[in-house]
Amino acid sequence: xxxxxxxxxxxxxxxxxxxxxxxxxxxxxxxxxxxxxxxxxxxxxxxxxxxxxxxxxxxxxxxxxxxxxxxxxxxxxxxxxxxxxxxxxxxxxxxxxxxxxxxxxxx
Numbered sequence: 001x002x003x004x005x006x007x008x009x010x011x012x013x014x015x016x017x018x019x020x021x022x023x024x025x026x027x028x029x030x031x032x033x034x035x036x037x038x039x040x041x042x043x044x045x046x047x048x049x050x051x052x053x054x055x056x057x058x059x060x061x062x063x064x065x066x067x068x069x070x071x072x073x074x075x076x077x078x079x080x081x082x083x084x085x086x087x088x089x090x091x092x093x094x095x096x097x098x099x100x101x102x103x104x105x106x107x
Contacts (some may be wrong), residue, residue: 013042017057020064029068036061052095053083059099066106078103 020035036057044056059081065074078099085096 004093011042011046013046013057015041017060020060024060024064024067029064032064033061033068036064050084050088052085052088055061055081055088055095058084059095059102062099062102062106063064071106075103075107078106 006038009091016035016039020032020039023032023035026104039057040061041052043057044070047053062074062081065071065077073082082103083099085099089096100105
């Protein structure tokens with residue numbers, strides 16, 4: 001019996017996400033934002049806007065916006081991540097709660 005496996009090619013989205021993390025950790029915030037945006041585009045195309053892989057990048061982009069002082073953008077993107085995580089994983093999942101924490105810290 002052969003299992004049905006869904007394979008979606010997200011291009012280099014995962015690598016762009018990781019580069020975003022690296023640049024953010026190095027304090028290269030403009031470069032990090034570019035990488036997160038590229039990762040987000042690839043993940044939205046491959047997985048859809050509400051997939052948890054996509055939401056991970058959305059949440060990290062919110063963290064970056066906070067570091068850049070873009071608080072309005074951070075609030076919007078955290079709210080997007082929170083709604084998506086609640087729908088996909090429920091209100092008590094650690095990814096959801098992490099985003100609640102991030103949003104609470106922003107407020």
